[in-house]
Amino acid sequence: MAAEVITQAQAQAILKALEVLQKQNSEMQSKMDKLERQQDVVQSFLSAITEAQDLGKTMQEIENVTKDITKADKAVFYCCDNAENKFFVQNNENRDYCLDSDSPENAVLSGMKKDAEKWSADEDWKIFRSDDSSVYIPIISNDSKVLGIVEVTKETGFDSTENFDLFKPNSEIINTIDLAIRKEINHQTAVTDELTGLKNRDGLNEYLRDTMCAELKEGNPVNIIMCDIDHFKNVNDIYGHDAGDIVLKNVADILKNGTKNGADCAFRFGGEEMICIINSDADKAYQTAEELRREVENADNIVLFNKEPVNIKVTVSMGLYQIDPSVGMQFTKENARAMFDAELKNADDLVYAAKNSGRNRVKTTADMYDSYLVSKSAEVIGVNGIAEQAMTEIRNCVAVGDSDSIIEAAESVGADEKDSRDLRMDFNNRGDSIHELDNGKIGNVSYMDIKPKYRAFINNVYESQVKRIAPILEEQGIKYSGVRNSSGNYTLTVNKYDVNKVKSMLFDKRQERTISQDQKKEPEFYNKDAFKDIDNKTYIQTDSKTAYEISQEAQKDGVVFSAKFDGEKSAVTVDGQKDLNFINKIKSIKEWAEKVHVRAAPIKQRQLEEGQRKSRGEDAR
Numbered sequence: 001m002a003a004e005v006i007t008q009a010q011a012q013a014i015l016k017a018l019e020v021l022q023k024q025n026s027e028m029q030s031k032m033d034k035l036e037r038q039q040d041v042v043q044s045f046l047s048a049i050t051e052a053q054d055l056g057k058t059m060q061e062i063e064n065v066t067k068d069i070t071k072a073d074k075a076v077f078y079c080c081d082n083a084e085n086k087f088f089v090q091n092n093e094n095r096d097y098c099l100d101s102d103s104p105e106n107a108v109l110s111g112m113k114k115d116a117e118k119w120s121a122d123e124d125w126k127i128f129r130s131d132d133s134s135v136y137i138p139i140i141s142n143d144s145k146v147l148g149i150v151e152v153t154k155e156t157g158f159d160s161t162e163n164f165d166l167f168k169p170n171s172e173i174i175n176t177i178d179l180a181i182r183k184e185i186n187h188q189t190a191v192t193d194e195l196t197g198l199k200n201r202d203g204l205n206e207y208l209r210d211t212m213c214a215e216l217k218e219g220n221p222v223n224i225i226m227c228d229i230d231h232f233k234n235v236n237d238i239y240g241h242d243a244g245d246i247v248l249k250n251v252a253d254i255l256k257n258g259t260k261n262g263a264d265c266a267f268r269f270g271g272e273e274m275i276c277i278i279n280s281d282a283d284k285a286y287q288t289a290e291e292l293r294r295e296v297e298n299a300d301n302i303v304l305f306n307k308e309p310v311n312i313k314v315t316v317s318m319g320l321y322q323i324d325p326s327v328g329m330q331f332t333k334e335n336a337r338a339m340f341d342a343e344l345k346n347a348d349d350l351v352y353a354a355k356n357s358g359r360n361r362v363k364t365t366a367d368m369y370d371s372y373l374v375s376k377s378a379e380v381i382g383v384n385g386i387a388e389q390a391m392t393e394i395r396n397c398v399a400v401g402d403s404d405s406i407i408e409a410a411e412s413v414g415a416d417e418k419d420s421r422d423l424r425m426d427f428n429n430r431g432d433s434i435h436e437l438d439n440g441k442i443g444n445v446s447y448m449d450i451k452p453k454y455r456a457f458i459n460n461v462y463e464s465q466v467k468r469i470a471p472i473l474e475e476q477g478i479k480y481s482g483v484r485n486s487s488g489n490y491t492l493t494v495n496k497y498d499v500n501k502v503k504s505m506l507f508d509k510r511q512e513r514t515i516s517q518d519q520k521k522e523p524e525f526y527n528k529d530a531f532k533d534i535d536n537k538t539y540i541q542t543d544s545k546t547a548y549e550i551s552q553e554a555q556k557d558g559v560v561f562s563a564k565f566d567g568e569k570s571a572v573t574v575d576g577q578k579d580l581n582f583i584n585k586i587k588s589i590k591e592w593a594e595k596v597h598v599r600a601a602p603i604k605q606r607q608l609e610e611g612q613r614k615s616r617g618e619d620a621r
Helices: 008-051 055-070 104-117 162-167 172-190 201-217 232-239 241-257 282-298 325-330 336-356 366-381 388-399 403-412 417-428 463-476 499-507 509-518 528-533 544-557 580-588 602-615
Strands: 074-081 086-091 094-097 128-131 134-140 146-153 222-229 265-270 273-278 302-305 308-311 316-323 362-364 441-443 455-461 480-484 490-495 524-526 537-542 562-565 570-575 597-600
Touching: 055 074, 055 086, 055 134, 055 146, 055 162, 055 172, 104 128, 104 134, 104 146, 134 162, 134 172, 146 172, 162 172, 201 222, 201 265, 201 273, 201 336, 222 232, 222 241, 222 282, 222 336, 232 241, 232 544, 241 265, 241 273, 241 282, 241 302, 273 282, 282 316, 282 362, 282 366, 316 336, 316 366, 336 362, 366 388, 366 403, 366 417, 388 403, 403 417, 441 490, 455 463, 455 499, 463 480, 463 490, 463 499, 490 499, 528 562, 537 544, 537 580, 544 562, 544 570, 544 580
Parallel strands: 316 362
Antiparallel strands: 074 086, 074 146, 086 094, 128 134, 134 146, 222 273, 222 316, 265 273, 302 308, 441 480, 455 490, 480 490, 524 562, 537 570, 537 597, 562 570
């Protein structure tokens, strides 16, 4: 049988088919190579995420894998803090929140988040284009929560977006991200107070390490607002603890909504005490505190009492204190809480001042309130950002309390009459709003006079020890600076080359007896000025810890008192007639019963004893 002859046309057709097959095979091989490369990237990502021990590293790996897959020049992952309803990025070891809720950046991200939350299926998922060079990829969990948004940029633009499908919900990458972020969600649950939704003490510790340290080291002002609900014990006693919980949650919601900007945050410190941290200038911090105070005062707290709805009105007393940014160099992740507690004591003292002067007010320092007055005056007159000379004149007027000149200037430019009236009221309220603090700083130089790389710290030094060696330090030209911590002792800063010499002066064994005497703390007084106004002086004598706790109780009950903290010889002074019920209550509290001894001033002793017998229903004879 003769071989079949292939025609030229058939040969060309076969060659053409082979060419197509080769092309298809090449394309298939290219796709296989691409899939293998993607799989390698994904597997590398899975391994990296598994090894990542914290959210910062997880966010960095998300940026890396997105950049690799999309071939972008840059990728930034904006993680969504759903508890606070704002976005943040990771900057080294710290979180940088979008500057404020009204910023263009935050508005863009929030708008995308709202759109993404409406999607009901994977098919609805899409990327957002800002322009040819920028694309936003929403990261959505399997239960339709927006975990974050990745912004990718490429100078030459994105010709194809097919690789972006790897970030669709239920994909391997998204499932891994979801799992990693959920670790953070579980962690956030652990650092959040269950009742109020505010960060708890563990959350505060984390915030101090991760956020506040960075703010202070960059020289940014950090303000503490200590808040205490007035007469909160009465709410619990009259309406019950369920009603108290409602009040706590409502006040917490107001504070939480008032701290949405940037790195601001609110915390439940304990009981009815809450803390707001505001990262702003002094004037804005005071304005924020006043707005929060008014909002709490005007809020409705509807509870059921005897099966009827009742509206409980409450107020808060606030202490506002700004941490000196120069102190920021002392803050480290290791000592952040101890340093913060030392600064918090100032805010706490201001809260007591607010309560003792009538409650439902903000107490702050003179420099912070004057900064507020300067800002408010400039706003009313309308010179903000216009003339530095005008601002200097305003500062001078505020410094000497010359409100008339400022009001005249406001009227001359046609300022609103109500604004002028409110400003004059602010000037009149200056005395009620400020409270001078003992800032607890000692030393022959400022902390900033010792260069950072040469600084060394000596902790828990008694004031009497410092006073004893101060002349020697002066004589030898040794620089030192100190700040009082929460225990009442000092943290000293010295040049690292002098630290051993200073320690030997403080703790020389040859001076053990002297040091022992030094370590006996001088008595501390609280509300010392009130002592003379208490008519029927009665002393609740006990140890310093119990005396402090009794003072706290007196504060809550609105009892006028004076306290002396002197170890086992501590005492709280109250009025033996007006406050007899309080005295009996203190004596009946189990953990204090054996620790307190009540003694009236000699001429009042018999009256006190008779009053106590009457309260027990005994015959006064």
